[in-house]
Amino acid sequence: MALSEAGVKRINITVDENNPEPGALELMKTLRPEWMAKNIQFKVFTAGTTNKLFGCYLPENTRDMVLIRVYGNKSKLMVDRVKEIETFQVLFKAKCGPELYCCFNNGLCYQFMPGETIDSHMVKSEKVYPLIANKMAKLHTLKPEDGKQILNAGLFPSMKKYYQMIPREFENEEVNRRFQENIPSYDQLGKEIEELETKLVPLNSPIVFCHNDLSSGNIVYDEQSEDIGFIDFELALFNYQGYDIASHFCEFIVA
Numbered sequence: 258m259a260l261s262e263a264g265v266k267r268i269n270i271t272v273d274e275n276n277p278e279p280g281a282l283e284l285m286k287t288l289r290p291e292w293m294a295k296n297i298q299f300k301v302f303t304a305g306t307t308n309k310l311f312g313c314y315l316p317e318n319t320r321d322m323v324l325i326r327v328y329g330n331k332s333k334l335m336v337d338r339v340k341e342i343e344t345f346q347v348l349f350k351a352k353c354g355p356e357l358y359c360c361f362n363n364g365l366c367y368q369f370m371p372g373e374t375i376d377s378h379m380v381k382s383e384k385v386y387p388l389i390a391n392k393m394a395k396l397h398t399l400k401p402e403d404g405k406q407i408l409n410a411g412l413f414p415s416m417k418k419y420y421q422m423i424p425r426e427f428e429n430e431e432v433n434r435r436f437q438e439n440i441p442s443y444d445q446l447g448k449e450i451e452e453l454e455t456k457l458v459p460l461n462s463p464i465v466f467c468h469n470d471l472s473s474g475n476i477v478y479d480e481q482s483e484d485i486g487f488i489d490f491e492l493a494l495f496n497y498q499g500y501d502i503a504s505h506f507c508e509f510i511v512a
Contacts, residue, residue, distance in 0.1 A: 265342055265345075265346070265357055265359060265360055266358070266359035266360070267359065267360050267361070268284060268287055268359050268360075268361045269361070269362065270283050270284055270361045270362060271361070271362040271363050272284070272325060272327050272361065272362075272363060272364060274309045274327045274363075277299075277309070277311050277325065277327065278299055280361075281297075281299065281311060281313050281325050282294050282297065282313075284313075284323075284325065284359070284361060284366055285297060285313055285323065287359070288323055288358050288359065288366060289313075289323065292315060296315055296316070297313050297314070297315065298313070298314055298315070298316055299311060299312065299313060300312040300314070300322070302324075308326050308327065308328060308329050308364075308491075309326070309327045309329065310324060310325070310326050310327075311324070311325045311326075311327070312324050312325070312369060313325065314369075319371075320369070320371045321369070322369035323358065323366055323367075323368075323369065324355075324366065324367050324368070324369050325364060325365075325366050326364045326365045326366075326367070327363055327364040328363050328364050340494075341365075341490065341491055342357065342360060342365070343402075344490050344493050344494075345357040345365075345367065345490065347399065347402060348396075348399075348490060348493075351395070351399055353392070353395060353396055353399070353487070354486070354487065354488075354490060355367045355368035355369070355370050355486070355488070356368040370477050370479070370486040370488060371477075371479050371481065371482075372477040372478050372479030372480065372481075372485075372486070373477065373478060373480075374473055374474050374475075374476060374477055374478075375473050375476045375477070375478050375485075376473055377473065377509055379473075379478060380473065380476075380509055384483070385478055385485065388478075388483075388484060388485040389471075389476060389485055389505075392485055392486070392487060393468070393471070393501065393502070393505070396465075396466055396467070396468060396487070397463075397465040397466060397467070397498055397501070398465070398466075399465075399466040400466075401495075407464050407495040408464075409464070410462075410464045410495060410496045410497045410500075411494040411495055411496050412496050412497055412500055413450070413453075413454045413458075415492075415494070416450050417450065420446060420447060420450060423443060423446065424436075425443055457497075460499070462497040462498055462499035462500070463497070463498045463499075464495055464496065464497060464498070465495065465496070465498045465501070466493070466494075466495055467493065467494065467495070467496040467497075467498070467500065467501035468487055468490060468492070468493050468501060469492040469493055469494065469496055469500070469501060469504065470489065470491075470492045470493075470504070471487065471501070471504065471505040471508065472505075472508040473508065473509070474489075475487060475488050475489045476488075
């Protein structure tokens with residue numbers, strides 16, 4: 258068994274996103290060798306374009322489930338996978354995230370966080386929102402492993418990276434018509450990014466370690482332990498503290 262660039266176990270297996278069970282069972286031979294293949298159950302959590310997430314577990318102990326995330330097509334253009342693995346390790350060490358078990362050719366295996374993702378009602382509960390605030394505050398205290406001071410936030414470099422990926426047009430005439438009618442022009446979006454950067458950077462919001470995507474689907478509440486956990490740290494990086502807080506509240510705005 259080899260190690261990845263970030264020093265994590267690497268298993269030479271490719272999981273077919275359309276038929277994940279054979280690959281998943283092969284992974285379990287290494288990660289849970291004591292499990293009998295015939296007893297392993299599978300659960301589909303997401304089937305999106307960025308990732309597909311599956312779970313392997315035994316019926317008698319669902320809390321020991323192993324999550325298998327299969328990377329979406331071309332998702333590496335948006336997500337630094339080496340950095341993501343390093344983030345997993347830092348968060349687990351700080352007790353802010355799940356344990357990363359291994360990486361494989363087209364994805365990751367990591368610890369399941371028991372509970373249910375919150376909704377717009379739960380986020381207002383007096384037993385839930387203080388836990389979210391405390392967990393976010395703890396996340397914001399994390400420092401770089403190398404001890405270096407972070408001088409620049411990742412917000413605008415990331416925005417500019419995604420901006421460069423924006424298509425100018427689509428071959429399908431109907432799709433292209435709707436695109437042109439509903440989305441600001443490429444030049445207009447570029448100008449808005451420049452304007453935001455000019456006005457927001459001088460505010461000097463503290464630069465801290467941020468999740469950057471604290472929507473309801475990425476916050477899990479475990480009633481048994483009366484605790485919450487954050488998941489899906491693909492976009493996590495050092496960023497403006499104000500952005501992480503504001504982004505969380507914006508996720509729950511109802512039109």
